Amino acid sequence: MEPQQISTLVEINNNESRRALFEAYNRRTFAIAYNILHNRENAEDITQDAFIKAFQNLHQLKDKTKFGAWLAVIATNLARNHLKREKKVIYTDELPEIRDQSEIMDTEAEALHSLELARVRTAVRALSPDHYQVIVLQFFDNLKIEEIADLLKVNPGTVKSRLFRAKQKLAEALELD
Amino acid sequence: MNEKSKITFNDDLIRRALQIDIESVEPPAADIMWRNIEACLDSVPAPLKKTTPIRIRYAALAIAACLLLVFGGIGLVRVVQFDFPASEFSAEEEIIALGEEERLEKSDLAESGAAEAPVVAADGSETEMVTVVEFKEGSAKDQITAAVSPPTEEAAMPLWPATLGKVHFFSEEIVLPPVEEGPLRVALYTGPDHDLLLVSSNTAQEDSSGFVEKISLQMQFPINDIQYKDGNLFFAAGGYNGLVFQHDGMTWAILAPYSTINKEQLINLAAPFR
Numbered sequence: 001m002e003p004q005q006i007s008t009l010v011e012i013n014n015n016e017s018r019r020a021l022f023e024a025y026n027r028r029t030f031a032i033a034y035n036i037l038h039n040r041e042n043a044e045d046i047t048q049d050a051f052i053k054a055f056q057n058l059h060q061l062k063d064k065t066k067f068g069a070w071l072a073v074i075a076t077n078l079a080r081n082h083l084k085r086e087k088k089v090i091y092t093d094e095l096p097e098i099r100d101q102s103e104i105m106d107t108e109a110e111a112l113h114s115l116e117l118a119r120v121r122t123a124v125r126a127l128s129p130d131h132y133q134v135i136v137l138q139f140f141d142n143l144k145i146e147e148i149a150d151l152l153k154v155n156p157g158t159v160k161s162r163l164f165r166a167k168q169k170l171a172e173a174l175e176l177d
Numbered sequence: 178m179n180e181k182s183k184i185t186f187n188d189d190l191i192r193r194a195l196q197i198d199i200e201s202v203e204p205p206a207a208d209i210m211w212r213n214i215e216a217c218l219d220s221v222p223a224p225l226k227k228t229t230p231i232r233i234r235y236a237a238l239a240i241a242a243c244l245l246l247v248f249g250g251i252g253l254v255r256v257v258q259f260d261f262p263a264s265e266f267s268a269e270e271e272i273i274a275l276g277e278e279e280r281l282e283k284s285d286l287a288e289s290g291a292a293e294a295p296v297v298a299a300d301g302s303e304t305e306m307v308t309v310v311e312f313k314e315g316s317a318k319d320q321i322t323a324a325v326s327p328p329t330e331e332a333a334m335p336l337w338p339a340t341l342g343k344v345h346f347f348s349e350e351i352v353l354p355p356v357e358e359g360p361l362r363v364a365l366y367t368g369p370d371h372d373l374l375l376v377s378s379n380t381a382q383e384d385s386s387g388f389v390e391k392i393s394l395q396m397q398f399p400i401n402d403i404q405y406k407d408g409n410l411f412f413a414a415g416g417y418n419g420l421v422f423q424h425d426g427m428t429w430a431i432l433a434p435y436s437t438i439n440k441e442q443l444i445n446l447a448a449p450f451r
Contacts, residue, residue, distance in 0.1 A: 026204055026210065027200075027202065030202060031198065031202035031204070035198060035199075035202070040205070044205045044210065047210065048213055052218060055218055056218070120191060121197060121198050125198065139188065139195050140192070167191075
């Protein structure tokens with residue numbers, strides 16, 4: 001979805017526009033929650049709650065084009081709080097299968113099937129919610145440090161430090177495997 | 178390290194791994210989830226922006242107004258006391274009572290030597306009778322005047338200024354034990370950070386260093402230091418820094434705790450007197 005289109009939908013904020021936003025961001029929000037919680041049922045609840053919170057507080061979103069990233073922040077925060085409440089993390093689910101292998105094979109066949117990528121995925125999934133959050137915002141939403149800091153309401157230095165530590169964790173996980 | 182662990186780790190790899198991870202997750206049925214979200218949004222009203230309720234605003238305004246009136250009133254009373262001291266009242270003043278003479282019995286009037294005199298208006302016509310009463314000691318009216326007149330001893334008290342340095346307000350007078358050579362008079366001033374003491378000799382102007390000794394003796398503050406600087410006498414006693422100065426034919430001193438005030442500030446505090 002184009003940024004302008006997202007911004008318009010956020011601006012309208014009626015039932016139809018919310019439905020359109022839900023359709024656009026449902027998969028990735030669920031995936032983010034699922035990658036933190038590793039439990040489909042909990043991830044569903046968190047996704048649902050994240051959308052409700054987002055739609056109820058749309059007026060707080062400064063840059064309307066950043067709806068997706070903002071929703072991701074809400075989802076990761078909710079997931080992290082859920083983990084804190086539960087005080088335990090159960091890694092029960094297996095890595096999800098690649099959705100459409102043939103399609104990806106055509107474009108990135110070698111990379112997708114490499115062992116390296118699978119190991120990186122495992123390492124990313126093992127990150128703490130805070131580290132996973134900044135990794136998603138930087139590498140999936142392609143946000144700058146300042147933009148991430150603004151969304152998370154922390155200093156840019158904190159974001160840099162979290163990114164550094166997240167990468168360090170990934171590097172450690174990949175070497176120790 | 179085996180071959181498996183030697184992987185090329187870079188941002189692009191993380192980006193692709195994330196993309197695959199997010200795209201490969203099969204989301205739950207969107208329709209059911211949307212219906213739940215919709216139902217929740219319909220049932221729960223959107224939170225309003227945080228605003229202070231009007232009642233609280235009015236209450237805050239009312240409290241502020243009350244505080245202003247109370248403290249403003251206290252300040253005004255102190256200023257008035259300072260400008261119009263009690264000693265200006267005279268015990269022998271003549272009281273002219275209009276309309277109250279009916280309440281006086283004739284015998285009383287005779288005893289007190291009251292005389293009736295007509296009040297003459299500008300056009301020369303008599304308008305009303307005025308009773309001029311001279312109260313004699315022990316008469317019923319004398320009790321009224323006695324209540325108004327302050328004791329003569331208080332007339333000699335130094336008139337403490339309402340404020341010192343704009344932030345210190347007169348709090349109370351501290352009464353020191355009586356001594357033969359004439360007691361010092363001390364007033365406490367309270368401020369936001371510290372309290373001040375204003376000391377007055379209440380007698381004729383006296384020697385500054387002698388005055389410091391007097392403070393030390395009467396207030397039981399051991400003197401730590403005395404020094405003259407730029408025509409000022411500074412001293413340190415009992416945890417206080419002090420400055421002695423002459424004003425209105427009397428010797429005065431301002432004392433403030435060591436830690437909170439320096440010599441410059443003391444000079445500034447004494448400036449209005451000099």
